[in-house]
Amino acid sequence: MFFTRKTKDTSMVKIILIPIGVMALFFTVASLAGFGPALYMLGVLYLFLSVMPFITFWRTRNAGFLAVTLFLIFTFLVCVSAPSAIDDRSQIGLIPLLLVGMYISLMATAYLTFNRKLRWRGQEIFELAALPIEDTGDSFSARPRPTGQVPISKTEMIRFVDFMTKNLLAFAFRENNRIIFVLALPGKETPYLLGLKKDYLEDTWVSIDFEGNISVNITEEDYLRFKMDLDFDQLCQSLGDLISEFLELSKNGQESQIIDKMNALRLNPLM
């Protein structure tokens, strides 16, 4: 699929910085206190890092994050078991088994990552919404916009909420008469995962009430993720239409087509 990108890319520096930082820390501790303490430090760090993917799995029920959690825990166990085995080979114990577990979970994580199963999809939704819009102009307004109506039953809504959450498209919040889908845009997910974000209406969202009315709200901060000032009215309408289309596909049991649409954009799976 050939198209002109309309959203800005997240900086690669953040992604590269974490492994570089971990390696630098490991070698610093190794040079100061030896490889044993450095491995312990690395193990504790991996254990600490495993909390976030587990919370993500818990919140979204996306099993991919369980594989990431397992990889980080196996790595932690290898790291804390290795120093004693280095000193005394007889204490090798379960290390070979742990290494097998680590490599298998690493392979699973890599497979899921490159197949975009662990990617927050908000940016892809933005990109798809912006695809048909050519008009530009300073036309932002900080208020929601009704975009249309789609008939929906309660069961269909539940199925759609599960799909959107599990596939990392949006965080769903239930209100009295509607469901709010806060788009999972890059860098916005952590406060929601940790349950720290209460004022979700201040973010970019799409709401669907139980009568099927769809409303869209795009914040100024998220509007600036686009490279140009796309016509705001058209953008909101297009986003509403896109969610409506996703909803129709979900109702027909064709959720895989939604994922295919987003994968066809071929955005960087790591960002």
Place this chain on the structure above:
Amino acid sequence: MDFQTAAKLGASLSKEYAEDFFKLLVNYQDISASEAASRLNLHIQTAQDFLDALTDLEIVKKTEVFEKKRPYFRFTLIKPQINLELDLTEFEKDNPGEGLTRLVREKNDNGANFSVARSGDRFSGVTIWEGTGRERKEHKISLTTPQGKFLFHLPFPKARAMTIADIMEKAGVEPDYSSEIQDIVDELIRLEVIEVL
């Protein structure tokens, strides 16, 4: 009675000493401001202002009299019955549907902040900042349900403008509410939140 006269009359009647004052006016042939003030334990200026207001409303008559060549005024009640009747229908717009064909949309960079109602399908209020610098003031307008629904469906800045009637139809607002819709539209046009094309 016109609204301004009724407002003045209402203001006079609402004074805490008004009833006692009228008791004096009814029972005295005429009375001066100083006599009334001393009788009711009021400041003379207060009594003077009250009697002047009643004179303007043609409830009492003011007569200039002389005492040792020094002039002063005496007041006589001339209207022992007061009827306050207001016709509020005179405020009704002659033709509420007249302005419904105006093409409107939200104005760009208007600085207004719309608050979404709990139901999520309308606005409950709009906050506008008026003035600049130290004089800047917050002006919050609470919206009725039809007004909130109407503004929720107002086209965005630079979007295709729609007639007020079309927006009302899109928002599911009955034509009976056209007067209050036009009232808020006119106010938001004045505050430069809405533009007419």
